[in-house]
Amino acid sequence: MRKIILWMSVSLDGFIEGPERQIDWHLVDEELHSHANEELAAKGAFLSGRVTHELMAGFWPTADADPASPRPVAEFARIWRDMPKFVFSRTLERADWNTTVVRDVVVDEIMALKARPGADMVLSGADLAASFRRHGLIDEYRLYIHPVLIGRGKPLFTASDAKTDLRLVENRAFGNGVLLAHYAKR
Structure with missing residues (x-):
């Protein structure tokens, strides 16, 4: 089962975006982007909410059209376009790009999606x-911790009664100071 x-x-203080959805504090350099591309190219699907999907769909479909695009950007544009995507939304009527x-x-x-080959x-x-965590559907956590304290914004994890033991x-550690912490459920 996948x-x-x-x-x-x-x-470092646990936020995924600033108070106005800023992500300009992300330290994505060529080393980190190339690593992400290599890992993500081997995956079977992207699962996201509407806001994340619309953010991605607003940039990645044509990110490689500019000949000046850095190699990792052009590479990820192709990965994103080709990857099957599932967007969870009660308001979105339809979405392009597979x-x-x-x-x-x-x-x-x-669980049926997890049981499919791939x-x-x-x-x-x-x-x-x-929502996935509440239902016990997350098998692994790959957190890329950026060496910055942004003070406030949207936290990755909100208060929950669900305890999950991890290993x-x-x-x-990447050269830019970003740390990958990869955990799996026990």
């Missing part, structure tokens, strides 16, 4: 992750 991996960048709109997180439907799936977005799978 796994669902929460894949998020987070500030995307299926899903109305709700229904455990039986997610590679592991990547989950992004704090609100969607909270360390991998950790890695």
Whole structure:
């Protein structure tokens, strides 16, 4: 059965975006972007909420059209376009770029998706992750911790009664100071 991996960048103080959705504090250099491309190219699908999907769809479909685009940017544009995507939204009517709109997180439907043949799936977005976590649907956590304190914004994890025991799978420090902390459910 394929796994669902929460894949998020987070500030050291636990935020995924600033108070006005800023992500300009992300330290994505060529080393980190190339690493992400290599890992993500081997995955089987992207799972995201509407806001994340619309943000991605607003940039990545044509990000490689500019000949001046750095190699990792052009590479990821192709990965993103080709990857099957599932966007969870109650308001979105349709989505382009190999995307299926899903109305709700229904455990039986997610388990059926996990049982399909293919590679592991990547989950992004704090609100969607909270729903998946509540239902025990996240198998692994890949957190890219950026060496910055942004003070306030949207936290990755909100208060919850759900306790999840994890084991360390991998950790890695990148040259720009970003740390990968990769955990799996025990």
